[in-house]
Amino acid sequence: MTRNLDAIDRKILDELQRDGRLSIVELADRVGLTKTPCAQRVRRLERSGVISGYSAKLDPVEVNMNHVTIVQVNMMQTVDTSLEDFNEAVKRIPEIQTCMMIAGSFDYLLQVRTRDIAHFRALLGDKISKLPNVMQTHSFAVLETVKDSDVIAMQQEGRRG
Known part of the structure; x- marks a missing residue:
């Protein structure tokens, strides 16, 4: 089921994919909202399953799994x-x-x-x-990893490509 995401939801998702440890205050500032509506949107995105979790990204070399x-x-x-x-x-x-x-x-x-x-x-x-x-x-x-990303590109509504 496709979720109906507006431009602010997409900005929130972009920012959280870049840094899942952002405080609600910092996230709200980056997406142009105040703290309460931003927190409500994040909770809605979590409850609806759009945000399925948060995790730490490990350096494979540092944990000897490269x-x-x-x-x-x-x-x-x-x-x-x-x-x-x-x-x-x-x-x-x-x-x-x-x-x-x-x-x-x-x-x-x-x-x-x-x-x-x-x-x-x-x-x-x-x-x-x-x-x-x-x-x-x-x-x-694999000899070399050129790109390794979990980020899902959040295209702005109405834009394709």
Whole structure:
């Protein structure tokens, strides 16, 4: 369901995506509101599910988890129960940061973050290849991350492109 967001809602979302620790006073100042209406809008955006949570962004180098591998997964079968079993199992592997079902020549694309190639190799052999209904995987080591963003571009209402 698409939410009806006005220009101020979009500004609030832009600012909170840049810095989720902004105080309501600072946020209100940035979006041109007073404190109370700004707080009410933030609460409404949270209650309606537009804002689904807040978190800290970690530096992967500083926490020794800076090896990224992309894994293509081909399934043995793609009936609903097979997909559901795979989906539930993949959620239990914390090193898998992203899992996307793909329409194409393979079934899933995973982004996996590990300490190093040895950690990835063990994870691939011990967990990923043993996920339900996995027929085959193809792995691609990421040499450099050029852009990595969780930010959703909040285009102003009436503007496209």
